[in-house]
Amino acid sequence: MPELAKAYEPQQVEDRLYQKWRESGVFRANPKSARPPYSIVMPPPNITGKLTLGHVLNNTIQDILCRKARMEGKEVLWLPGTDHAGLATQTAVEKHLRQTEKKTRHDFTREKFVARVWKWKEEFGGIITKQLRKIGASCDWSRERFTLDKDYERAVQQVFVRLYNEGLIYRGTRMVNWCPGSLTAISDEEVIPTKQKGFLYYVRYELVSEGRDGSPLPSHSMLSDSGDAKGLASLPKDLTVATTRPETIMADVALAVKPGGKWAHLIGRHVWRPLHREAIPIIADEAVEEGFGTGVLKVTPAHDKTDYEIGRRHNLPVIDILTPRAKINDPGDHDAAELHGMDRFDARKRSAEMLKERGLLVKEEPYENTVGFSERANEAIEPRLSLQWFMKYPNIPEALALLRDGHVKFHPEHWTKVYEHWLENIQDWCISRQVWWGHRIPVWYSVGSRRTPGGGLPSGSGGPDYLLSGSPQATGSDQPTAARRAAATAEISPELVCQIESPGPDWVQDEDSLDTWFSSWLWAYETMRTEDGTRRKFYPTSALVTGPDIIFLWVARMLVAGLHFKPNGEKKTEAETLEANLAFKDVYFTGLIRDKQGRKLSKSLGNSPDPLDLIAKYGADGLRFGLVRIAPQGADIRFDEKQIEEGRNFCNKLWNICRFRTMHGPIDSNAEPWKHSRSIFADELLKYLHVLLEGERSALAALNQFNFSEAASQLYDFVWNDFAARFVEAAKIDFNQADSPTRAGTLATFDYVMSHVLRLLHPFAPFVTEELWCDLGFGTETIQTTLWPTQSPRPKTWSPRALWVYALADMGRQLRGEYKIPPNKKVPFQLRIKFNSTWQSDPPTENELEVLKALLNASDLKLTDLPPPPIAERNNPVPGRLVDLGDDPWLYTDFMGWISMIAIDLIDPAVERDRLTKELAKVEKDLEQTRRKLGDANMLAKAPPAKIEEWRLLEISLVEKEKSLRESLKKLEG
């Protein structure tokens, strides 16, 4: 047997073992296998990504599931891959090009740029998958996929065509979330609501004096306004509107008030728009809430979603005054012309100033509201009217039923509500992106009818030149307002066909690409090939492990995709079809990892430790185990490096237990402790192993219920306390005595339990367990092909005597502590056997006494005469109870009768008195509390009898303890 190093050194082990595993092919899934399938698709990290702690946690959990399944005899497919991450990657590559070549993507043609991204991908894109190997991820790398693989791309386009033909995908001009930074639309789910401090501006809109015919006077007559207002004195001269966005005033087309509200009498009249002065009507709309601001809402259909709806309801024009880059676009000769060309935020300040100058700003007050931000560019989103592609979600009722009927389970369960809420309020999905890197939309326009940039279309997808120009939109350049309105509301329906291949030379493909998630939502099955039977074998997948932040973006959509596209086809019955096409059966949501202060880990904060550094420092197993042990189910994790250190320490503990074992002869890999006579300590450990594996609250049950931290904690406690601290210490007696009758049993127990522990820990800490498994000689190849332990019998002869010994040792050590006797000083102990105990009739064995002696570090351990029967026995108010009670409760309540220090000369009487007094005070307090309870007639009448018995017995033992303490004190004084 090889001599084990003094400490576990992960660096010596990890790469070698990972190499070994890959070469052995254990990670490879065989679709032809007869074993039951188990499959997980890895949430594909972005190719731009670097490994974060979040990835480590996520993939460790997947690895735990996969390794366990492998040991359970299943055919496991863990399918890895990466995501092309459209905009994110495009942004990253552009940044790279800017830094290295001082170029933007517009210095290239689209084709050239995309080629550069591919090149970049070859160079830097695989980093994260290499890093995953460092943590021991047991994926089938031979099946690694990429969301832009040729066949995957084709599948995505097929899906688009299919949905288009089903009428579920359509093109239209809608309000979308526009990112002025990256110049593309994004979906509702990608908008991050962010609290913003700003101002609420109260702006005065003057009422237009009505002419005789009820029509507003022309705007240039403003100077004579007040004169015409005579006779209308009862009416206000103006309406005040509260707004956070004064820069959009020029796009106002109406004011809205609540129907039947306090301003109802003004409905139908007009006001002067205070910037770019024009008369606009006052309308009534239910969307207005009188409680907010002044109860008057300015209606700006081009720049607000609600306003757009109001505008539609009232047939109002749309005036768009922002360029794609969110600069003011309102050229021409008018009173706010100076704002033209300004950035929206500068324009906000300036427009407020202009209003102030004109006496139209009533007040401004600080205000905090929520503004949507884009994830990638970190820019405030502009609601923008734009021609885009949308998808109507199919199978929503069925998707809702999946969770309700238990076909799919979320862990923790409470995420179900979030899922349901989203599905119940779902809106069409904006799937087109004005991004070059990604899946092209399989739609072709005949050359004559393609969307033309200058055509007056308020679209963001007009093509690169248009987007970049930053010049005012054609919609309004030099034209009068009426023309702007007409242009903005126009819909164009160009001649188009939806198919993958080009219909011919006169056709051009749609410029847009698809939302990255439109490819990800097929990940659960499109990654699996059909030709070799992979999909038939491994789809539906068994589990999905991901963060709750993408529950809509990804999880829900994959379920919908499974329902709609039925990748495994129709089966005989509807129920079977459903089962065969679920994307996954269990979803485990990991928590978010935060730093000590509770902040999210992020690059910009610099609070994100590099997992590779942690691996170098603590080993992959230490990192994995440390992280999993503290990751409570579904809750966020506060990361502290200390916890990883604990993981490392634990691995070292395990290592040293094995190292200790190797010092006492060869391992028996098929050890059967049942065949040998065993010490009570061996049986004690076997009992705990049994408990660890069976029952509702066992580690195994926890693991099966996705409660990884609980399972890890239980294993940790078992190894450290039950195995190392107790059993190993006790085993030393046997190991050091070649002729001990229980020696063989102890060795067998050691080997048997160790083989279980290594297997149980292997999913959590694969490297150290594999290394030990092979070094110790449990197996030659890999621990992953061994059997997963599911049970271990409870020893038939088990008795609590081992517990007593351990408890006695604890007590003796306490005495040492209390008397301030150094742990290395050997002192004589005296053990007194309690009257009526098992040990009286069945005295401790040689081995038991030796163990106790060792644990106490006693120079001598003597059994002494029995003390007189305890007081409780004489005045027992519940006759007969004491005997039923068994023995061990006495152990805990009255240890002074059991063990005492014999070397009186070591004891300082002052210390002793102090100790006894303190103890007495505590006992008296407990006694008082117990007696109060027992004196409560209500309690006696209503509490369950068993509980009352418990209190009574507690009282008896406390009385006895009190008496004994008093006697000791008296003796000390006398």
Place this chain on the structure above:
RNA sequence: GCGCGGUUAGCUCAGUGGUAGAGCACUACACUGACACUGUAGGGGUCACAGGUUCAAACCCUGUACCGCGCACCA
């Protein structure tokens, strides 16, 4: 505004009706033959707050506060 989590020792978290638990950190002691990535012992908590139910509440109910996360058209 609505919904979902959370609030227990300095820290990270267990604990779901019967006198508060673990690990870490801290303090003291010990480099004893597996392990100092160790061992032994110790100090440390009105279980966020207020009501209610109950013989009995950290636990069940109601409300409040604070933290986190979703959702929502509050300009």
